[in-house]
Amino acid sequence: MKLLQDFLLSLNIPLPQAQLFVTIAGLLLFLLIAWLCGCIFRHAISPAILKIVARTHAVWDDYVFNTCVLNSLSHVVPGVVFFILLPIVFENGTADRYPYFHELFVRGTHIYITVTVVRLFCVFLTNVGRLTSEEEGYNGKHYLIGLTQFLKLAVIIIGVIAGASYGFGRSPLSLIVSLGAVATVFAFIFKDTLLGLISGIQLSAxxxxxxxxxxxxxxxxxxxxxxxxxxxxxxxxxxxxxxxxxxxxxxxxxxxxxxxxxADGGGRRVKRAIYVDINSVRPAASVDVKRWKEACLLDDSFNPTDTTNLTAFRHFIEHYLMRHPEVNTGRWLMARQLDPTPHGLPVEVYFYFTEREFVRYEHLAADCMEHFIAMMPEFGLRAYQAPTGYDFTQIN
CATH class of the missing domain: 2.30.30.60 (SH3 type barrels.)
Incomplete structure (x- = not known):
């Protein structure tokens, strides 16, 4: 720059005009150099990085170093190069002669770098979120989606504050203090959004x-x-x-x-009740117990001493479920009696199916309960049911 200025002065060009010409020429030259550095990175360095990433067996680098991230990085390079070369342009005293001109380029470069860096971080965090949601091996780290969204919001806020501080020529801290009252109003207006933000972090974490x-x-x-x-x-x-x-x-x-x-456990629970008419409960005779055992409704472990038909029915339910191929016998399995109600005596069937798919589970549960209801007459039991119009027509 100094050599060019001395050459212009040797041509009897006044010093102010020579300095201005050298400054403008230097700015144009360095802008060209910065643009060329960005092109070199985008068209030479980026393809080389992509080829290296494609040869690796890892999955994460396909998201962290993909085309979007490298393109965003290529926009940061010209700003950084121009910022490094900018002091050379104004070393000839132009900064003192044209302070507003110097301040314009310094602040503009700062703002450009801030915007491109914020964009780079946002693209990078978006790809991390995509990695979490799209790749099977990272599904267990779903909380990273909420975390990356929070970090993106934080980066944008920091970028806006930094860009505003560069634009107004004030420190970020003083800018935050001056915006305190405004921030209070915005916090009230966006209360639901802030609540959702905090709750989203809690859900993810x-x-x-x-x-x-x-x-x-x-x-x-x-x-x-x-x-x-x-x-x-x-x-x-x-x-x-x-x-x-x-x-x-x-x-x-x-x-x-x-x-x-x-879904992760050993099956899906069935908890359903059959309401028994209390008037049908009676002591079970030894002849009945023998008949039930011959029909394989009860096993040999059933003790017929002082028993009732309802007790035998409960043992039948448990015996049936123990032999059912779809029942998880490693979990709780029982047929228990609940407190009597005006609608009869509830016998609750409690067990687990190994099947968890909704439709098949419902079919299996219905099959079992229907079978239990259909077998009640074999034990001399009646299911309780409120009288219907059909029952009243049979009175006469």
Whole structure:
């Protein structure tokens, strides 16, 4: 730069005009150099990095060093190169002669670097979120989706504050202090958004739900599979194919049921009751017990001493379930008597199926309960049922 200025002065060009010409020429030259550095990175270095990434067996680098991230990085390179070369342009005293001109380029370069770096971080965090949701090996780390969204928001806020501080020529701390009152108003206006943000972090960090979980919330008529968990929304596809969208703080403030334990456990529970007419309960004769055993309704371990037909029926239910191929005999299995009600004496059947798929589970449970009801007359029992119009027509 100094050599060019001395050459212009040797041509009897006044010093102010020579300095201005050298400054403009230097700016144009360094802008060209910065642009060329960006092109070299985009068209030479980026393809080389992509080829190296494609040869590795790891999955994460396909997201961290993909085309979007490298293109965003290529926009950062020209800003950094120009920022490094910028002091050379103004070393000839132009900064003192044209302070506003110097300040314009310095602040503009700072803002450009801030914007491109924020964009780079946002693209990088978006790809980390995609890695978590798309790759099977990372599904267990679903909380990273909420974390990356929170980090993106934090990066954008920091970028806006930094860009504003560069633009107004003030320190970020003083800018934050001056915006304190405004921030209070915005916090009140966006109260629900902030609540959703905090609740989303809590849901993700505590692993309360994740995509693929089956949850139910009767209060909001939600019964389906979680499709997406973000910082501000939880998206559930109900079994009737409708979509329910809830704010995360709803899942924190209200109760919901997550069926993940059932899916990961040894089966799905059946807990249903048969209401027995109390008037049909009677002592069981030894002849009846012998007949039931000959019909393989009871096993030899059943003790006929001082027993009733209802006791034999409960043992029949347990004996039947123990032999059922779809029943998990390693979990609780029983037929128990509950407190009598005006609608009869409840006999609750409690056991677990190994089958967890909804439709098949319901079919198996219905088959068992229907079989138990159909076998009640074999034990001299009647199911309780309130009188219907048909019953009244049979009175005469």
């Amino acid at each position: 505590n692993k309360m739900i994740k995509p693929g979980d089956w949850i139910t919330m009767p209060k909001y008529d939600v019964n389906g599979i979680v499709e997406e968990v973000s910082l501000v929304t939880v998206k559930i596809r109900n079994f009737d194919n409708t979509i329910s969208t809830l704010p995360p703080y709803t899942l924190i403030s209200d109760s919901f049921r997550n069926w993940k334990g059932m």
